[in-house]
Amino acid sequence: MDHFLDKSHGRFGFSANETPALKISPGTGETIGFETSDEVYAQLHEFRDMEKLTVGINPVTGPVYVEGAQPGDALAVTIHEIRLKDRGWSVSLPGSGALQHVMGQEMFTRRVPIDDDGVHVTSRHTFAPSPMIGCIGTAPAEGSNSTIMPSTPQGGNMDLVQCRPGSTVYLPVMVEGAYLSIGDIHAIMAEGESSFVAIEAEGIAVVSVDVVKGMALRAPRVETADEWIFVGLGNPVQESITRGYEDMFAFLVDGHGWDRGDAYAVMSAVGHSQLGGPTGSADPDPLHPFSAVGAVTIHRLPKAVLASGD
Template identity: 30%
Template sequence: MAFICEAEGVRPDTVPGALHHLSAVPETVHWGYFDPSVAPVLKVKSGDLIRAEAVTHHAGDDPELMFDEKIARIFNEVPATDRYPGVHIMTGPIFIEDAQPGDILEVRYLSMVPRFRYGSNLAANWGYLYKEFGEKERVTIYELDPNTNTASALYAYDFPGKYLTPGTVTRCPECDRQPALAGVRVPVRPHLGTAGVAPDVTGRVSTIPPGLHGGNIDNWRIGAGAVMYYPVQVEGALFSIGDPHVSQGDGELSGTAIEASLNVLFQVIVRKDFSFRSPLLETPKNWIVHGFDEDLDVAMRQASMDMLSLLTEHRGLSANDAYSLMSVAADFGVTQVVDGRQGIHVRMPRDIFGPQTGVKK
């Protein structure tokens, strides 16, 4: 059996274009940032499909299990001095023809397949309970089982010192391995922690905080079968993917998910028929909007106002009706609390509106 990580089927209005392949190698990645001045590594048309590699920056937590020749090249050839201001390895950017500021880039994620059968979780210095654990950092290596679509802890070790350098390589054969989580199996749900378009700014924008361009949203629902709508900010959109995960809970409490490289198939479509302020997620069952801020209360208000906008402007409800519906049918949750700019998401069931798909003008 294979991992359950492919969409059940493409939407009926999908018209696939050309299929492109994008490997992650030193020449096709940018480490730790979005930047509109970065030259695109691939140019595509609206409707085209891209099969791309997304590499975890935590592959060095056990290089024997999570490296291959191409990943080793990235870690060895991208200078440590060029891995800033964020931490994530981003594949891209991809230039989409005819995408202009004010448009929406619709990204249909069709397949996410683990590259290896292993991933890493770090209880990090940026984790929510770091001080409560005596400022100790611990790595847990997980093994994936494609027959049960689960992950179980293979072993754990205490990280020596402080995990600060993006792409740190630990020689796990030399570390003190400890048993962990005996008898526990975690559902595997591959997704991208970080993806988005280039912001309209000068210079580098860190991949660590999420924002209106997308970025490090860390919502585990951005997997196969999901559709993301990103507000385009610069010509060509300049879309990149990274920070692949195979499992994560809402909150991402320790600072990381199960970080594991993925092979991702997705379709990009330029939408000029509607607009939306923030990254919008559509799953087979829900519409999900996001709010981001250093203060969770502010993020909650942003998510509330954007859901109100979705219901009034794109579903045709009055503001009063939308407000009532949000109180009785919407589920609010904490996406993550560890990326500096924290995240709230709010889910609205799609089936309560009847047989309608997609987002209206």
């Protein structure tokens, strides 16, 4: 890799008020390694007590200032590789996730070895790694966005399995330089992240960055080898679904010149929708900080329809 940011550059918010850890020129193909930290999970495993933590939850490494990025543009962040280390963590935080009621108020933690054989989730279950980036985003126009919840139009803790090697994540630019940060690597994670804390793992995400001028986005997008994925954010969930589908429709009609009726019919046939990560789209109740408000949804369009539709 051409540049490396170690985990000492971890921050607990997405903000343009932070001093950039690195400045780069876009579109050069140069790669940047973002090292993430699992220290909070190691401490939870040791202490089983949130009150004893000496570090914050879910830091992101950065920020990276991208020269030439201006409000109204988009960052195109291509994920080339995610290098895992030798361990991951399964943790149940009381009051979080879809399984909070069955797991109860006692904290559960498990150290998960990672080696050449795979990710050893139990003594009987070893899975092939499927690493992805849980938290990726740019700075808001003002203030700071959380690295935990909610997800925002600039990204954040979206927890999408599609943010994996081979994908390109498109993020809105709200401030000059964009201020890109990355954290929360997972060794493997089921879609929807039922546990709120999946198999978290320290690692290094290797990416390259470009700027797409004039690509004004109201929410992130992800391009995989086979699909375009549009992130919907809204409260209630139906608003999230509507916004994601509207962005897909505009992509076809405004971006690719499709007839409105063609876009409508094709989307009804192959434009799939599902829940994304569990972090919600609006600020949570301070008394229930891990209870999501609103929803993150994803809307998947096969790339194959573009070849036959343009």
